[in-house]
Amino acid sequence: MNLILLSPEQQLSEQRYALSERQSKHLAEVLKKSQGDSVRVGLMNGLIGEAELDTALQQVELKSLSTAPPEALPIELVLALPRPNMLKRTLLNVTAMGVKRIHLLNSAKVEKSYWQSPVLEPESLHQFLLEGLEQARDTVLPTITFHKRFRPFVEDVLPELLKTQRGLLAHPYQASPCPVALDEPCVLGIGPEGGWNEFEVEKWLEAGMEMVHIGDRILKVETAVPVLLSRLYPPN
Amino acid sequence: MNLILLSPEQQLSEQRYALSERQSKHLAEVLKKSQGDSVRVGLMNGLIGEAELDTALQQVELKSLSTAPPEALPIELVLALPRPNMLKRTLLNVTAMGVKRIHLLNSAKVEKSYWQSPVLEPESLHQFLLEGLEQARDTVLPTITFHKRFRPFVEDVLPELLKTQRGLLAHPYQASPCPVALDEPCVLGIGPEGGWNEFEVEKWLEAGMEMVHIGDRILKVETAVPVLLSRLYPPN
Incomplete structure (x- = not known):
């Protein structure tokens, strides 16, 4: 998992998204991320950027979204x-x-x-x-x-x-x-x-x-x- | 299995090779081959050709070996x-x-x-x-x-x-x-x-x-x- 992909149904407020169990687990156990760490996120069918991890609530808060997804094959x-x-x-x-x-x-x-x-x-x-x-x-x-x-x-x-x-x-x-x-x-x-x-x-x-x-x-x-x-x- | 690969330990006589269980089963069940049918075989580290299937004895008899294996990657x-x-x-x-x-x-x-x-x-x-x-x-x-x-x-x-x-x-x-x-x-x-x-x-x-x-x-x-x-x- 090289990107935390956020779907519309995970959105809680303008900048806040709930993490799925799978995402929380991967961030903690594989990527060893903890409270306040920056993580790479992408919005489903949208841009890629950074968010701040809130492990206590199993949420992320968007910080910046600026990168387009990689080119598709025609x-x-x-x-x-x-x-x-x-x-x-x-x-x-x-x-x-x-x-x-x-x-x-x-x-x-x-x-x-x-x-x-x-x-x-x-x-x-x-x-x-x-x-x-x-x-x-x-x-x-x-x-x-x-x-x-x-x-x-x-x-x-x-x-x-x-x-x-x-x-x-x-x-x-x-x-x-x-x-x-x-x-x-x-x-x-x-x-x-x-x-x-x-x-x-x-x-x-x-x-x-x-x-x-x-x-x-x-x-x-x-x-x-x-x-x-x-x-x-x-x-x- | 697009080739029946024959190892030295399967050789019974100059032209006869015993088939493994796996090879016999694949010939019968997947390739639907029966007694006397021609099958594509290759000798381990050697040439590729045709053999005649003997389902009764679970053996093949070599008929011709003429094709070199495909080129290797360097x-x-x-x-x-x-x-x-x-x-x-x-x-x-x-x-x-x-x-x-x-x-x-x-x-x-x-x-x-x-x-x-x-x-x-x-x-x-x-x-x-x-x-x-x-x-x-x-x-x-x-x-x-x-x-x-x-x-x-x-x-x-x-x-x-x-x-x-x-x-x-x-x-x-x-x-x-x-x-x-x-x-x-x-x-x-x-x-x-x-x-x-x-x-x-x-x-x-x-x-x-x-x-x-x-x-x-x-x-x-x-x-x-x-x-x-x-x-x-x-x-x-």
């Missing part, structure tokens, strides 16, 4: 729904890397049970996004959109997205090397374990996606995603 | 020992990405208990490396070297490594942007959660390491490592 990330554990880590990681629009999509090789996982409860998803923001000192909450049916997504939603964005589909076969340092926004599609099936690849191509690969090593989704994101939009 | 990766769960994922990921020389190093912010974790047993480490190779269809086993004391490593071991390799230390402060597409081998140092302390940074610099960063977002080790590796040696 990307729509479309993920075939990964298994619950991998989803959790992937959401945290892509949020930390600056992705703001996440689509979770069905695919033939997505196990049906994944859609029933408690990990997909709004409260649970919110928690992973929060942890990703806290990790990267960001304040801007990503949105997650569910597409439980593949076909309506690629036929109706995707063409709209591709009107203003370049479409890239990570796929190890019949693909070109993934471009480096894009200067335009993109839609990036990433498949399930075992990959997209032929019908799905066909539909992606029909919609106008280009197939790209990142070499002859097959990587897990959680490894491939940071590699792809940092290759498309290298941090500097 | 890097010595020096990791401050991560917490056991993160170590496991990181070893798997860096092995899948082609790292062959891994050093696990102590640092002031590495919890002492991490060195006692059963994850560090040779059998357990071997398993993570194996999974990384199977993931990326590689056959060349990485080596892991332990350095339980920071100072002897940076004072005695590191200078030798730096005689023939460029040294880069991932560090978010007083650093330059990490170079892109190196054309030389390197030593890459990656810190613990919470970072290196001042003394440690001083020692790294004395030994001749350059400090590099990957932007203003602070990433977890498991995310930062794929970003750094693919930035230094972009797969194509």
Whole structure:
């Protein structure tokens, strides 16, 4: 937790915010902060700055807010729904890397049970996004959109997205090397374990996606995603 | 498991290898392979090719071996020992990405208990490396070297490594942007959660390491490592 992120529901008065149990505990036990210490805070979807810690009341008092959150990546990330554990880590990681629009999509090789996982409860998803923001000192909450049916997504939603964005589909076969340092926004599609099936690849191509690969090593989704994101939009 | 990796101790005759329980199970249940099917195999530290599956005996018979394993990354990766769960994922990921020389190093912010974790047993480490190779269809086993004391490593071991390799230390402060597409081998140092302390940074610099960063977002080790590796040696 490299930032104490404050939500509107934590606000007590103009400058005062209540800390959550988790935040109080982290400040005391990991960061070893005590009464009156200065801590780095950010307002949800807002600026970053300093606040004074009031351990007795488990509150902070804002002192200054002046820093904008780090730049977002101009990307729509479309993920075939990964298994619950991998989803959790992937959401945290892509949020930390600056992705703001996440689509979770069905695919033939997505196990049906994944859609029933408690990990997909709004409260649970919110928690992973929060942890990703806290990790990267960001304040801007990503949105997650569910597409439980593949076909309506690629036929109706995707063409709209591709009107203003370049479409890239990570796929190890019949693909070109993934471009480096894009200067335009993109839609990036990433498949399930075992990959997209032929019908799905066909539909992606029909919609106008280009197939790209990142070499002859097959990587897990959680490894491939940071590699792809940092290759498309290298941090500097 | 994108490759059935065969170790010398599995060899029964010139062309026959016994499958492990894990391999048999994966072939049957995940890849749905049956008697007589062709499966992709690799010999440990050797070539990749095809074998015929004998489900009755839980064996394979080699048919052809012709493909070299994918290229390795010319890097010595020096990791401050991560917490056991993160170590496991990181070893798997860096092995899948082609790292062959891994050093696990102590640092002031590495919890002492991490060195006692059963994850560090040779059998357990071997398993993570194996999974990384199977993931990326590689056959060349990485080596892991332990350095339980920071100072002897940076004072005695590191200078030798730096005689023939460029040294880069991932560090978010007083650093330059990490170079892109190196054309030389390197030593890459990656810190613990919470970072290196001042003394440690001083020692790294004395030994001749350059400090590099990957932007203003602070990433977890498991995310930062794929970003750094693919930035230094972009797969194509």
